[in-house]
Amino acid sequence: MNMKEMNTQYQLDTLLKRVEKPGRYIGGELFSAQKDLRQIEARFAFAFPDLYEIGMSYLGLQILYHQLNKHENIYCERVFAPAGDMEALMRAEQVPLMTLETKTPLTEMDFVGFTLQYEMSFTTILNMLDLAGIPVHAQERGENFPLVIAGGPCSFNPEPLADFVDLFLVGDGEKALPELVQKYIECKKKDITTKEAFLKEACKQDGVYVPRFYAPVYAEDGTIKELCKLYEAAPLPVRRAILPEIESVDFPVEPIIPIVEAVHDRSVVETFRGCTRGCRFCQAGMIYRPVRERSKDKIMQLAEAQLKNTGNDELSLLSLSTSDHSCFEALTMELIDYTKRENVSLSLPSLRIDKFAFDVLNRIQEYKKSGLTYAPEAGTQRLRDVINKGVTEADIYQSIEQALELGWKHIKLYFMIGLPTETYADLDGIVEIAKNIRELNYKINGPKSGRFSLTVSVSNFVPKAHTPFQWMAQDTPEMFEEKHNYLAERLKKLKGVSFNYHDNKTSVYEAVFARGDRRCGKLLYEAFRAGCRLDGWTEYFNRQGWETAFTKSGIDVNFYTTRQRSYDEILPWDIIDSGITKNFLKREAEKALAAQTTRDCRYGCVGCGMNQRVVCPMEGIYGK
Amino acid sequence: MANKYVIRFSKTGYVKYTSHLDLLRMFKRAFKKAELGLAYSQGFNPHPKMGFAQPLSLGYAGRNELIEFETDRPHQTAEILRAMQGKMPQGIEISACYELPPEVKSLAAAADSAEYRIWILTDKSELQLQEDLKKYLLQDEILAMKRMKKTKKEEPVNIKNMIRRVEISKAGDFAVLEALLDCGSQSNCSPELVIASFCAFAQISTPRNMIEVERRNINFVNKLQF
Numbered sequence: 106m107n108m109k110e111m112n113t114q115y116q117l118d119t120l121l122k123r124v125e126k127p128g129r130y131i132g133g134e135l136f137s138a139q140k141d142l143r144q145i146e147a148r149f150a151f152a153f154p155d156l157y158e159i160g161m162s163y164l165g166l167q168i169l170y171h172q173l174n175k176h177e178n179i180y181c182e183r184v185f186a187p188a189g190d191m192e193a194l195m196r197a198e199q200v201p202l203m204t205l206e207t208k209t210p211l212t213e214m215d216f217v218g219f220t221l222q223y224e225m226s227f228t229t230i231l232n233m234l235d236l237a238g239i240p241v242h243a244q245e246r247g248e249n250f251p252l253v254i255a256g257g258p259c260s261f262n263p264e265p266l267a268d269f270v271d272l273f274l275v276g277d278g279e280k281a282l283p284e285l286v287q288k289y290i291e292c293k294k295k296d297i298t299t300k301e302a303f304l305k306e307a308c309k310q311d312g313v314y315v316p317r318f319y320a321p322v323y324a325e326d327g328t329i330k331e332l333c334k335l336y337e338a339a340p341l342p343v344r345r346a347i348l349p350e351i352e353s354v355d356f357p358v359e360p361i362i363p364i365v366e367a368v369h370d371r372s373v374v375e376t377f378r379g380c381t382r383g384c385r386f387c388q389a390g391m392i393y394r395p396v397r398e399r400s401k402d403k404i405m406q407l408a409e410a411q412l413k414n415t416g417n418d419e420l421s422l423l424s425l426s427t428s429d430h431s432c433f434e435a436l437t438m439e440l441i442d443y444t445k446r447e448n449v450s451l452s453l454p455s456l457r458i459d460k461f462a463f464d465v466l467n468r469i470q471e472y473k474k475s476g477l478t479y480a481p482e483a484g485t486q487r488l489r490d491v492i493n494k495g496v497t498e499a500d501i502y503q504s505i506e507q508a509l510e511l512g513w514k515h516i517k518l519y520f521m522i523g524l525p526t527e528t529y530a531d532l533d534g535i536v537e538i539a540k541n542i543r544e545l546n547y548k549i550n551g552p553k554s555g556r557f558s559l560t561v562s563v564s565n566f567v568p569k570a571h572t573p574f575q576w577m578a579q580d581t582p583e584m585f586e587e588k589h590n591y592l593a594e595r596l597k598k599l600k601g602v603s604f605n606y607h608d609n610k611t612s613v614y615e616a617v618f619a620r621g622d623r624r625c626g627k628l629l630y631e632a633f634r635a636g637c638r639l640d641g642w643t644e645y646f647n648r649q650g651w652e653t654a655f656t657k658s659g660i661d662v663n664f665y666t667t668r669q670r671s672y673d674e675i676l677p678w679d680i681i682d683s684g685i686t687k688n689f690l691k692r693e694a695e696k697a698l699a700a701q702t703t704r705d706c707r708y709g710c711v712g713c714g715m716n717q718r719v720v721c722p723m724e725g726i727y728g729k
Numbered sequence: 730m731a732n733k734y735v736i737r738f739s740k741t742g743y744v745k746y747t748s749h750l751d752l753l754r755m756f757k758r759a760f761k762k763a764e765l766g767l768a769y770s771q772g773f774n775p776h777p778k779m780g781f782a783q784p785l786s787l788g789y790a791g792r793n794e795l796i797e798f799e800t801d802r803p804h805q806t807a808e809i810l811r812a813m814q815g816k817m818p819q820g821i822e823i824s825a826c827y828e829l830p831p832e833v834k835s836l837a838a839a840a841d842s843a844e845y846r847i848w849i850l851t852d853k854s855e856l857q858l859q860e861d862l863k864k865y866l867l868q869d870e871i872l873a874m875k876r877m878k879k880t881k882k883e884e885p886v887n888i889k890n891m892i893r894r895v896e897i898s899k900a901g902d903f904a905v906l907e908a909l910l911d912c913g914s915q916s917n918c919s920p921e922l923v924i925a926s927f928c929a930f931a932q933i934s935t936p937r938n939m940i941e942v943e944r945r946n947i948n949f950v951n952k953l954q955f
Binding site for chain 1: 760
């Protein structure tokens with residue numbers, strides 16, 4: 106260790122005595138990677154743009170950390186956003202952002218890789234770079250600074266971050282990310298040492314998008330006239346990296362065990378990736394196709410190994426729709442037996458609420474019946490058909506009735522407002538559902554069911570890239586507010602019903618970046634300069650900062666949010682090929698407007714284009 | 730058989746910044762992984778029967794910390810020691826395991842005093858420091874401000890009789906205090922009180938974050954030793 110390092114570490118030590126939850130910044134957790142630096146050819150900082158407790162609950166981090174560290178010549182370390190108190194001290198005493206594992210300043214990494222989970226984390230990325238002493242603009246980073254890369258769901262519209270990120274890796278990262286880092290090592294060995302030269306090599310790989318190799322040309326009305334290539338060999342569009350199957354892909358059974366209690370302190374097994382249901386608002390349902398499953402035996406094996414290695418007392422399954430696993434019932438029965446025997450509690454999120462689900466829930470929540478959450482998403486059948494949420498009125502009431510009969514007392518309903526074609530009749534539908542459920546409870550439990558509570562939670566619809574709603578207008582904040590008031594007024598009259606809704610401004614900012622172009626980078630930069638970061642936290646959300654940023658950047662919010670796009674407009678994210686064709690999205694958009702549903706493709710291919718690239722294992726399986 | 734055991738461990742390096750509760754959680758997890766069959770309390774909300782001899786403040790290192798626990802079946806202490814290895818984060822080293830003597834109800838109740846080593850960054854000389862300490866100890870009352878549990882207000886308390894022994898020397902730029910203080914449910918003196926009152930007395934203005942504390946040992950009544 107040299108003097109400089111010792112000094113930074115001593116400085117860190119003196120900071121840790123003055124902050125809340127210093128355990129967030131120390132590393133050294135069980136199963137965190139310790140490596141001999143002399144054997145390392147590339148150092149990678151996995152950067153999560155949020156606090157430790159949030160980042161450590163994110164399975165993707167554990168997966169990629171494991172995948173990278175399997176390679177003897179790569180060292181993947183972690184870094185999270187510091188909380189406000191720590192940041193203030195770091196800035197005041199000029200302590201740079203460091204990795205948890207070796208307390209190495211990020212400037213000494215080969216890669217700093219950010220995961221893009223939600224748009225409202227973008228300012229935190231800039232802030233973390235700044236705290237590390239790394240220039241935020243890619244253009245200002247010389248050869249001596251690390252490559253800043255990014256991946257995750259928000260990289261499907263990477264453009265708002267194009268000014269700051271050297272390379273995006275779009276799609277499944279398990280194989281693609283180590284491949285990219287190995288390519289970097291090879292390049293170094295072959296004396297290809299400039300960033301530019303490496304990026305030219307890298308962009309040959311599926312999923313790699315290097316923003317500097319492209320330039321959008323804008324028309325007078327502000328839309329994109331043309332996407333130009335600045336480097337001839339760069340692909341256009343960039344094809345998302347896809348794993349054809351995940352059964353044989355290594356999954357971590359020795360996940361890092363957080364020192365400070367994370368939001369979710371439990372074992373998690375991903376059962377499958379992708380979804381066949383085709384809800385039209387859902388980006389995850391589009392960009393993770395096709396459905397690729399782990400077998401029941403594999404899942405059992407992973408769950409058992411993970412629980413043994415971690416000593417966790419809770420197990421959860423991860424997928425977009427738990428019940429859709431093709432062996433779901435058998436898997437669940439086996440898991441229930443196993444977890445009972447091992448005294449582990451089992452949680453099954455996003456269950457389809459049917460008879461089997463109730464049997465299961467009844468068995469795993471024997472003693473403590475927690476709340477039941479149900480997401481009809483929209484208040485009327487018409488609107489549910491618009492969004493292709495395959496749930497009928499009868500489904501909703503039958504499920505809730507059964508839940509009430511089995512003794513659930515707390516029910517939570519999720520809806521979205523501002524969906525395309527929504528009218529006040531659809532809001533009335535939400536109130537109607539709440540009313541009917543209350544009456545159902547009265548009918549089943551009588552007048553003395555004092556403990557009954559029903560929560561109606563609405564979120565503001567944010568149109569997302571790569572979905573059939575990518576062309577649609579978002580409601581204005583005023584419209585959202587009116588709708589909130591409308592609902593609040595009606596729902597408050599219902600005893601036992603409480604009503605939650607989201608902040609309108611955040612939904613607008615989120616929407617700008619969800620469908621933003623490169624020019625939004627200016628907005629992001631100004632927001633960061635105005636002190637915005639950790640925008641997902643109410644205590645850090647800086648409305649004034651955002652207002653300033655909008656003014657300074659001259660960004661017209663409505664252009665990005667409330668503007669209806671035409672089908673032939675070149676969209677900023679057209680640069681990324683998710684595997685779903687634009688024709689399919691257009692067809693789906695048209696059907697949405699006509700309130701026509703599209704079947705789950707397990708009943709037969711619906712022509713999204715995915716099977717032109719890889720095999721869809723679930724295609725038509727119910728039809729046969 | 731009572732199946733009660735004590736594990737001795739050290740907590741050094743960055744892990745000293747984990748809280749008492751987080752460390753307890755980590756031990757619970759390690760016991761579970763070691764498949765020792767931790768005993769649980771009866772009742773509606775059963776919790777594992779385990780606890781530290783004395784909680785260690787966040788930010789303090791510990792050389793010889795102790796955790797006691799009860800299992801639902803007997804074990805060899807060597808077997809426990811082996812099973813617990815490699816199950817804790819960096820900086821927690823488990824060094825020994827003992828059976829808790831049957832006449833001891835709980836370690837926490839038997840704690841009597843604790844030895845601390847305190848490093849304070851200062852430019853004072855050793856001689857000056859020793860002079861300061863002598864005068865500090867000769868006061869009729871050694872008053873330190875303590876936040877009261879009930880009123881939440883800071884009030885002066887006399888800690889003179891809680892300081893059993895204290896010595897000072899200089900190592901490099903640091904004053905090194907070796908202090909033996911009351912510790913336990915009968916009488917408890919936090920090193921923070923000694924640090925604050927001594928620094929005030931000796932007019933040492935070193936900020937708290939430039940001061941390191943390490944607990945060296947916990948001593949018990951009835952010559953109980955681990």
